[in-house]
Amino acid sequence: MRLEDLQDPAEIKGYSKKELLELSKDIRSFLIERLSVTGGHLGPNLGVVELTVALHYLFDSPKDKFIWDVGHQAYVHKILTGRANQFDTLRKFKGLCGFPKRNESEHDVWETGHSSTSLSAAMGMAAARDIKGTDESVVAVIGDGALTGGMAFEALNHIGHEQTDLIVILNDNEMSIAPNVGALHSVLGRLRTAGKYNRAKDEIESFIKKIPAVGGKLASTAEKFKDSMKYMVIPGVFFEELGFTYLGPVDGHDMDDLMDTLKYAKKTKGPVLIHLLTKKGKGYEPAENDAKGTWHGLGPYKIESGEVVTKPGPPSYSGVFAKTLIKKAKADKRIVGITAAMPGGTKLDAFGAEFPDRMFDVGIAEQHATTMAGGMATQGLKPVFAVYSTFLQRGYDQLVHDICRQNLNVVFAIDRAGLVGADGETHQGVFDIAYLRHLPNMTILNPKDENELQNMLHTALEYNDGPIAVRYPRGNGYGVEMDEEFKTLPIGKWETLHEGTDGCILTFGTMIPVAEEAVKALEAEGLSVRIVNANSVKPMDVELLNKLAEEKIPVMTIEETALQGGFGSAVLEHFNVYGYHEVEVRRLGIPDEYIEHGDVPKLLDEIGLNAETVISQLLELVPAKQKRA
Numbered sequence: 001m002r003l004e005d006l007q008d009p010a011e012i013k014g015y016s017k018k019e020l021l022e023l024s025k026d027i028r029s030f031l032i033e034r035l036s037v038t039g040g041h042l043g044p045n046l047g048v049v050e051l052t053v054a055l056h057y058l059f060d061s062p063k064d065k066f067i068w069d070v071g072h073q074a075y076v077h078k079i080l081t082g083r084a085n086q087f088d089t090l091r092k093f094k095g096l097c098g099f100p101k102r103n104e105s106e107h108d109v110w111e112t113g114h115s116s117t118s119l120s121a122a123m124g125m126a127a128a129r130d131i132k133g134t135d136e137s138v139v140a141v142i143g144d145g146a147l148t149g150g151m152a153f154e155a156l157n158h159i160g161h162e163q164t165d166l167i168v169i170l171n172d173n174e175m176s177i178a179p180n181v182g183a184l185h186s187v188l189g190r191l192r193t194a195g196k197y198n199r200a201k202d203e204i205e206s207f208i209k210k211i212p213a214v215g216g217k218l219a220s221t222a223e224k225f226k227d228s229m230k231y232m233v234i235p236g237v238f239f240e241e242l243g244f245t246y247l248g249p250v251d252g253h254d255m256d257d258l259m260d261t262l263k264y265a266k267k268t269k270g271p272v273l274i275h276l277l278t279k280k281g282k283g284y285e286p287a288e289n290d291a292k293g294t295w296h297g298l299g300p301y302k303i304e305s306g307e308v309v310t311k312p313g314p315p316s317y318s319g320v321f322a323k324t325l326i327k328k329a330k331a332d333k334r335i336v337g338i339t340a341a342m343p344g345g346t347k348l349d350a351f352g353a354e355f356p357d358r359m360f361d362v363g364i365a366e367q368h369a370t371t372m373a374g375g376m377a378t379q380g381l382k383p384v385f386a387v388y389s390t391f392l393q394r395g396y397d398q399l400v401h402d403i404c405r406q407n408l409n410v411v412f413a414i415d416r417a418g419l420v421g422a423d424g425e426t427h428q429g430v431f432d433i434a435y436l437r438h439l440p441n442m443t444i445l446n447p448k449d450e451n452e453l454q455n456m457l458h459t460a461l462e463y464n465d466g467p468i469a470v471r472y473p474r475g476n477g478y479g480v481e482m483d484e485e486f487k488t489l490p491i492g493k494w495e496t497l498h499e500g501t502d503g504c505i506l507t508f509g510t511m512i513p514v515a516e517e518a519v520k521a522l523e524a525e526g527l528s529v530r531i532v533n534a535n536s537v538k539p540m541d542v543e544l545l546n547k548l549a550e551e552k553i554p555v556m557t558i559e560e561t562a563l564q565g566g567f568g569s570a571v572l573e574h575f576n577v578y579g580y581h582e583v584e585v586r587r588l589g590i591p592d593e594y595i596e597h598g599d600v601p602k603l604l605d606e607i608g609l610n611a612e613t614v615i616s617q618l619l620e621l622v623p624a625k626q627k628r629a
């Protein structure tokens with residue numbers, strides 16, 4: 001059968017073991033082939049093929065609930081639930097989402113993207129089931145990386161206490177995006193190498209066979225054998241002590257073992273944790289042998305050679321960040337780097353290679369990373385937490401309570417600021433200005449290009465007056481000339497890039513080229529519009545703003561961030577506070593909605609964050625000013 005013809009997971013329930021294995025093989029080939037064109041999270045999905053097939057074979061989705069932690073490994077689930085025919089649109093605008101999506105299928109019962117939420121969601125669903133008196137199973141699939149996140153521990157603690165019936169499948173492939181880290185990883189390592197499950201199973205089987213009177217019968221009776229699975233329980237392990245029945249370790253690519261264990265878990269009262277051992281990238285050599293995390297999530301690649309298709313281009317912002325940090329750290333021993341499981345994405349791995357003792361990968365623990373940076377700052381270090389804008393959302397209270405309140409010298413290198421594209425709603429880095437701007441003591445900088453980034457990072461590392469964030473986008477710079485010597489930039493002073501008298505655009509970062517395009521077109525219409533690089537988002541350039549108001553120049557703000565609470569709002573607040581109630585202000589930015597997945601230029605067009613809108617808005621704005629004059 002073609003995978004595209006599979007409409008309902010119930011269709012595989014009548015499959016023989018051989019057919020289930022063939023199905024798994026077909027799914028692997030499908031993933032390798034389709035993702036070579038679209039890109040996507042290949043490694044994580046190749047690792048859960050048998051697991052997902054077994055889950056859909058044994059449980060009844062959507063009645064039974066599957067919750068996929070992070071959700072980047074839900075492609076197989078999508079294939080089995082009637083969406084194989086949409087894979088050519090994967091992560092494209094209006095196409096199949098790369099994560100579970102409730103409006104995409106009734107089988108997607110919980111949306112994810114950020115890690116470590118699955119156990120809490122599962123507990124919520126199981127509690128609701130028990131209150132309603134229904135009987136569905138609730139199954140959370142969480143990776144060893146996601147298990148390092150604080151939320152997962154909070155949920156384990158609560159579930160173990162409540163003794164709620166639910167199944168946690170711990171998919172242990174020893175990898176986060178990069179190799180997994182932490183003491184828990186060592187705990188899992190000890191369980192992994194204990195090999196208890198297989199040995200216990202073999203022992204039980206041979207033991208039963210040796211019982212003369214009933215032995216043969218027992219061993220051949222599957223139901224009875226399943227009961228003997230209770231011997232797999234290893235007393236005293238970490239999860240047992242938290243109140244879970246621990247089953248494992250189980251070979252996650254062995255269909256028989258998987259089926260036996262899942263059947264047993266389904267019958268077991270109280271919370272069960274199945275410790276599954278899998279291989280990330282299973283079935284595709286380049287992905288299996290990937291120690292760096294390249295095949296975790298990637299763009300198109302060549303199947304035969306395993307070559308990842310890359311376009312030559314200017315250096316990436318992350319790369320410039322890392323290079324600058326290394327250069328600065330050579331001269332300043334106080335500088336330390338922190339990542340929350342994103343050494344590759346943030347390029348902090350390069351810093352770690354130079355300064356292994358000054359680099360901390362804390363696991364998926366943004367809250368801990370933030371507060372730990374604060375602790376370091378109190379002791380005179382210069383911590384730099386390199387973190388994606390979207391993931392720093394996790395550290396909000398720590399920013400408010402620990403960092404800003406104590407006015408600690410921590411540098412936040414906020415990567416993936418702005419729209420990120422294919423990952424979509426859960427990953428767009430559009431809220432950080434709004435969640436940072438209102439915090440007392442916080443400074444926020446945003447470079448217009450990679451050269452300004454290196455100078456800004458230098459400035460931030462020289463700054464000793466409290467927390468400072470430098471935010472920059474995903475992807476490459478423009479190939480601008482790089483200063484040989486770093487320059488210290490004046491904080492709170494903006495840069496006029498283009499003179500003009502009829503109107504003024506205040507903008508920063510990725511929106512500067514948009515402003516430039518618009519202003520050029522407007523010049524042809526006889527309008528003279530100023531462009532200001534408002535690179536110091538907080539503090540703003542008070543003098544410049546007041547001068548604009550005095551000159552009665554209409555102002556347009558453009559930002560690739562949420563309008564609510566964003567930079568434009570700050571400009572409005574400024575004029576309000578200073579009593580300039582007559583200034584005409586238009587704001588362009590991300591509207592009050594979640595922005596879905598797709599190519600960034602396409603998304604920007606969709607929300608009108610482009611030169612066309614700037615032109616039409618300015619044409620409206622400027623005559624209004626002229627009329628008043």
Ligand SMILES: Cc1ncc(C[n+]2csc(CCOP(=O)(O)OP(=O)(O)O)c2C)c(N)n1
Nearest residue numbers: 044113114115143144145146175176177341
């Ligand atoms: C809060 C948060 N921080 C960081 C990430 C980035 N991230 C996505 S997947 C991943 C690794 C997950 O590892 P694991 O759970 O073991 O899954 P695997 O990819 O190994 O299957 C990380 C760090 C995220 N999604 N959410």
Ligand SMILES: CC(=O)[C@@H](O)[C@H](O)COP(=O)(O)O
Nearest residue numbers: 070072113297345416423474
């Ligand atoms: C699922 C997840 O959170 C990461 O894998 C993310 O997709 C990485 O994004 P970048 O490609 O921007 O590093």
Ligand SMILES: [Mg+2]
Nearest residue numbers: 143144145175
């Ligand atoms: Mg993992």
